[in-house]
Amino acid sequence: MGNEAADLKLIIKVPASYREEREYITDIIFKTFLGVEYSLQIDEIRHTEISLGTDKCLILPDVLFQTPKSKWLTAESLPKQPLERVDCGSKGFDLNLISRDLPVIYGDLQEQADWLSGEEKNGQLELPIDILGSAFFMLTRYEEIVKPDRDEHDRFPATASLAYQEGFLERPIVDEYVELLWTAMKMLWPGLKRKKREFKILPSHDVDVPSRYGFLSLAKVIRAMAGDVFVRGNVYNAALGPFVRLTTQKTIHSKDQYNTFDYIMDISEQHGITSSFYFICGHSPRNSTAHYEIEHPAIRHLLKRIHERAHEIGLHPSYDTYNRPQEIVHEADRLRQVCKREGIEQAEWGGRMHYLRWETPTTFYGLEQAGMSYDSTMTYADYAGFRCGTCSEYQAFDPIGKREFNLKTRPLIAMEGTVMGSKYMGLTKPVDAYEEFVKLKRACQSVRGTFTLLWHNDWLGTEAQKQLYEAVLA
DSSP states (O other): OHHHHHHSOEEEEEOSSSHHHHHHHHIIIIIIISOOOEEEEEOSOSEEEEESSSSOEEEEEOOGGGSOGGGTTSGGGSOOSSOEEEESGGGTOOOOOSOSEEEESSBOOSSOTTTTOSSOBTTEEEOSBOHHHHHHHHHTTHHHHHOOOOOTTSOOOGGGSHHHHTTOTTSOHHHHHHHHHHHHHHHHOTTOOOOOOOOEEEEEEEESOSOSSTTOOHHHHHHHHHHHHHTSOOHHHHHHHHHHHHHOSSSOOTTOTTOOHHHHHHHHHHTTOOOEEEEOOOOOTTOOOOOOOTTSHHHHHHHHHHHHTTOEEEEOOOGGGTTOHHHHHHHHHHHHHHHHHTTOOOSOOEEOOGGGOOOTTHHHHHHHHTTOSEEOOOSOSSSOSOTTSOSSOEEEEETTTTEEEEEEEOOOOEEHHHHHOTTTTOOOSHHHHHHHHHHHHHHHHHTTOEEEEEOOGGGOSSHHHHHHHHHHHO
16 A cells, blocks of 8 residues: 555546636645645546546536636635535544634535545545635635725735635635645555645744834934824934934944844844845835835945845835836846845745835736746735635736746734734734734644734834844744
8 A cells, every 4th residue: 555655646627617627726735735746637428537647536516617607706716605614623533733623615515425434435524615616715815806905905805715704814714725725645556655744834024124224314214203103102213313324324323223134133043033025115105104215325235234134125116116016027126136236136026015005917917027037916805814825836827817836825823013003903002912922823833833923113113113023933
């Protein structure tokens, strides 16, 4: 049995419909996530059949990809709510699940009531979940093309998502489906091997405001000083304002409250991890929160210092670029030109969209044309969690153009502003915020995924903020 599994490729038979979509999601699940070799075959069947060429096979229902072409990418193809659920714990299997109660996005529970009973029926095991279709739905953000819901920044809100409405936004549902699939495969072929996965933490930092005062006009310095005194009660910081503004020429002043870059790199290095810093390289008239130019000597000095300490530099495309691919290309070129002049070379370039603004698949086209290796925008602004249903990096796909992009999605799991911001989750007490971050972090650990965390440099200006950040990384 062990040699059988080790020596043969999996044979995966699927129906003929939606060939490009099936090829994509099969490759993501079996090669990217599991690291298992396979061959994909088209057959005259109405389900997915997995085997090793012997008389044993695993059967998955085929639901999403049975959708008539006329209903593809329409509301009629969305999962029927409320979702059904299966109780995996009652089967006695050792599964890496957040909860034994597993939502079924697409599936067939009616005809497969005895799933994973522990007994093979004529050498077959059946699962009730359309794992390939459900994973495709989550990973490609299928519903965001179909549903019209948008917030004031033209972002698809968490509250409109299936994951939020069905209570599984805080669990990596696709990774859990993969664990269920793997358990079933191991029951049939105990000698089957998967690639090793290890839990990682990837902190990233959008550099919206690199300095409290250093890049402001005189009028804005005065307004910022007034805010520090009358709103935040920070007279000391206000008194530093003019001095910081005048001395931020070749470097950002060390006393600047927002100059936390060396602190961030110190903490990351203590944990043996790499931080990524994403810089704005353009200005959008409707929302220009970045008061710096990437060519400024102080910013160039910062870029060089980050590179010298072996951390990553990336792009933070400005507010209005999310549906303007050529603007993303222009800003990426600007960043690379500045880095080249500073002798900065990287094997890959990634980034995140400003304000988490996104349009599927338009934004991907801009990032691909800009030569980005990955994007890490995919989380919701209003609620933290698993927007794509996974904490694993994977190749992006266009459900409209039916093609794979030449860049990867690196899902973002949590942003500090989402968790603690009064406009969003509002967990202003450090202990409450800490519990939320750790809950998401543990969910990533349970499936040996990556906890990608966004923490802005200007959210580390106080000792309380630093203590929370260090506790989350610990």
